[in-house]
Amino acid sequence: DTGVSQDPRHKITKRGQNVTFRCDPISEHNRLYWYRQTLGQGPEFLTYFQNEAQLEKSRLLSDRFSAERPKGSFSTLEIQRTEQGDSAMYLCASSSPGSGLAGSYEQYFGPGTRLTVT
């Protein structure tokens, strides 16, 4: 069983450019989460999907951020008109539906995409 994968691992972009990151969750995991982690901080929740439905997106940092999961498998996170403050690690996680209480399922994280905006 392969883990969560993210692509690219590193992205350097100039301010004002758009960037898109991809996340492939563990197969059959129906929940997918995006987090942002800045230096010296814990990950910060951005949005999540259950299958293809984006059920929480109010925590996306601004309207420049958007995410999709078109077929309920992989997901993309796009940042438009990047700013230097967007420089961070962007983490994707997935969790299994399981058969117990939904909140108890651990989330498995990918290696992250490190974004540097110059």
Next chain:
Amino acid sequence: AQKVTQAQTEISVVEKEDVTLDCVYETRDTTYYLFWYKQPPSGELVFLIRRNSFDEQNEISGRYSWNFQKSTSSFNFTITASQVVDSAVYFCALSEPFNSGYALNFGKGTSLLVTP
């Protein structure tokens, strides 16, 4: 509002010492879930343990043990006989409610350095 506090920013110990990482949380939910994750220098978060709010049994896994005390809203993590490979940043996390898909609310982490 939910909050996770890890008051220890950095801890340095010598190999074979025991070390405890503190975690204090705040929540209004009656049912919630607590987690510990390890982030080694490679960067990938590794799941260590999950604890349900209605189960206050402490847990031991090898050199790792966890002490959950609802009365003090604490979920502390102890590493016995620490090893150099334990050097990492450790995060405590609290699950958010259902309407956030049980997303994780992380503390700021404790950086543990184990020296030979």
